[in-house]
Amino acid sequence: MAAVVLVGAQWGDEGKGKITDYLAEKAQVVVRYQGGSNAGHTVMVGEEEFKLHLVPSGILYPGRLCLIGNGVVVDPAILVQELDGLAERGIDTAGLRISSRAHLILPYHKGLDAAQEEHRGAAQIGTTRRGIGPAYVDKTARTGIRVGDLLDWPVFREKLAPNLIAVNELLAKIYDQPGYDLEAILDEYAGYARRLEPLIADTGRLVNEALNDGRRVLFEGAQGTLLDLDQGTYPFVTSSYPTAGGACIGAGVGPTRIDKVIGVVKAYTTRVGAGPFPAEITGAAGDLLREQGREYGTTTGRPRRCGWLDTVILRHAAQVNGLTGIALTKLDVLTGINPLRICTGYRYRGSIIQDFPASLEALQQCEPVYEEVPGWQEDITAARSLAELPGACRSYVRRLEELTGVPVHLIAVGPRRDQTIVVEEIF
Numbered sequence: 123m124a125a126v127v128l129v130g131a132q133w134g135d136e137g138k139g140k141i142t143d144y145l146a147e148k149a150q151v152v153v154r155y156q157g158g159s160n161a162g163h164t165v166m167v168g169e170e171e172f173k174l175h176l177v178p179s180g181i182l183y184p185g186r187l188c189l190i191g192n193g194v195v196v197d198p199a200i201l202v203q204e205l206d207g208l209a210e211r212g213i214d215t216a217g218l219r220i221s222s223r224a225h226l227i228l229p230y231h232k233g234l235d236a237a238q239e240e241h242r243g244a245a246q247i248g249t250t251r252r253g254i255g256p257a258y259v260d261k262t263a264r265t266g267i268r269v270g271d272l273l274d275w276p277v278f279r280e281k282l283a284p285n286l287i288a289v290n291e292l293l294a295k296i297y298d299q300p301g302y303d304l305e306a307i308l309d310e311y312a313g314y315a316r317r318l319e320p321l322i323a324d325t326g327r328l329v330n331e332a333l334n335d336g337r338r339v340l341f342e343g344a345q346g347t348l349l350d351l352d353q354g355t356y357p358f359v360t361s362s363y364p365t366a367g368g369a370c371i372g373a374g375v376g377p378t379r380i381d382k383v384i385g386v387v388k389a390y391t392t393r394v395g396a397g398p399f400p401a402e403i404t405g406a407a408g409d410l411l412r413e414q415g416r417e418y419g420t421t422t423g424r425p426r427r428c429g430w431l432d433t434v435i436l437r438h439a440a441q442v443n444g445l446t447g448i449a450l451t452k453l454d455v456l457t458g459i460n461p462l463r464i465c466t467g468y469r470y471r472g473s474i475i476q477d478f479p480a481s482l483e484a485l486q487q488c489e490p491v492y493e494e495v496p497g498w499q500e501d502i503t504a505a506r507s508l509a510e511l512p513g514a515c516r517s518y519v520r521r522l523e524e525l526t527g528v529p530v531h532l533i534a535v536g537p538r539r540d541q542t543i544v545v546e547e548i549f
C-alpha cells in the first residue's frame with residue numbers, strides 16, 4: 123500500500139500527531155494538505171514532547187521528505203520559528219519542502235481574524251485567530267499572495283500594495299482598527315523570503331513522483347471531519363477541507379492514487395470553540411475527563427469541551443471520508459470511568475435519527491441516545507495486543523466497530539510511540 127490519508131474523524135484534537143508519528147516511521151513522504159498554524163500536533167518521542175503547527179510530524183524521523191502542500195495556508199513567521207525550534211533540539215529539517223502554490227498568511231489576515239471575531243460578539247466562532255479564515259477568503263477571492271511570490275519581489279510588492287489599501291479601509295471603516303504599513307510588511311517578508319527560498323518547490327510533482335516510484339506516502343490531515351467547510355458543523359468550522367477529498371486537492375494528486383483512508387477517532391469526543399455538541403458532558407464528570415485526558419488546546423491552550431463517544435458523528439465521518447480503517451486514540455483515558463456511555467443516535471422532534479443532520483438548528487435540538495456499557499479499572503498503558511486488554515475494553519472497541527462498520531487497525535494506550543496496539547498494519 124503506497125498512499126494513505128489520515129483524517130480526524132471528530133472535531134480535531136483526536137491525537138493525529140501520535141498516529142502520524144507512528145505511521146511516519148514506515149512512510150517515506152509525509153504531506154500536510156490543508157489548514158495552517160491553527161493545527162497543533164503533539165508528538166512524544168521518548169519522554170520528549172514536540173508541538174508542531176505547520177511542519178509535518180514526519181520531520182521527527184531523519185530522512186523523510188516532508189511536504190507542505192498547496193492546500194495549506196502558510197504563516198512564514200510561525201514556520202521560521204518552528205524550524206528554529208526544531209534545529210535547536212537537534213532535529214534535521216533538510217527534508218522539508220513548501221509548495222510554491224500554497225497561500226501566505228499575512229499580518230492583516232491575523233488582524234482581520236481577531237477584528238471579525240470581536241465584531242461577531244455572542245456569535246463568535248471561537249477561531250484560533252491565526253488568520254486562517256481571512257487567508258482562505260483571499261485565496262477564493264483571487265487576491266491571495268502565494269509562497270511562490272516570495273521568489274519574485276516586484277510581483278510580491280505589486281500584489282501586496284492594492285490588498286493593503288482595501289484591507290486598511292475595511293479595518294478603519296468597519297472594525298475601527300488601525301491599518302498596516304506596506305514597507306514594514308515588505309521588510310518582514312523579505313527576511314522570510316531569504317530564509318524559505320531554498321525550501322520552495324513544486325510539491326505536487328514531488329509527491330506524484332514518489333507515488334510513481336512506489337514510495338509510501340502519508341497524507342497528514344489537520345483539524346477534523348466536523349470542522350470541514352462543507353461536511354462539518356457550518357458555520358462553526360474551519361475554512362479548509364480536512365476530509366479525505368481535501369488531500370487530493372491540497373496535495374495535487376488524483377483520487378485514483380489513494381489506497382487507504384484512516385480515521386483517527388478519540389475514545390471519547392472533544393471540541394474547542396463554539397457550536398452544538400450533543401454528547402457533551404457538562405459539570406464535574408466533564409471536568410474529570412478533561413483533566414484525565416489533558417484536554418487543553420495545543421495551539422491556544424483553551425480547555426476543550428468533553429463528551430461521550432458519539433457514533434452518529436463517526437458514521438458521518440466514515441461516509442464522507444470513505445474510511446477504510448480506524449486508529450483509536452486515548453483509550454487509556456477512559457480507565458476508571460464506570461459505566462461508560464456511547465451515543466448511538468439522536469432524538470429529534472420525537473423520533474430517533476441515525477444520521478448526522480446538516481442543519482445546525484436541527485443539531486441544536488438533538489438529544490443524545492445513549493447505550494451504557496461497562497468500564498474497566500485496569501491500567502492498560504502496558505498492553506501491546508488486543509488479548510492484553512480487559513474484556514470490557516475489548517467490548518468497547520468491538521462496539522465501536524459494529525456501530526461504525528469500520529475496522530479498528532491501531533489503538534493508542536498512552537502518548538508514547540511504543541504505547542500502541544497494532545491490530546492490522548496500515549503500511
Ligand code: IMP
Pocket residue numbers: 133134135160161162247248249250251252253254255344345349358359360361394395396
Ligand atoms: P480557525 O481554523 O482558526 O478559523 O477556527 C475555526 C474553528 O476551528 C474554531 O472552532 C477552532 O477552535 C477550530 N479549530 C481550528 N483548528 C483546530 C484544531 O487543530 N483542533 C481543534 N479545533 C480547531
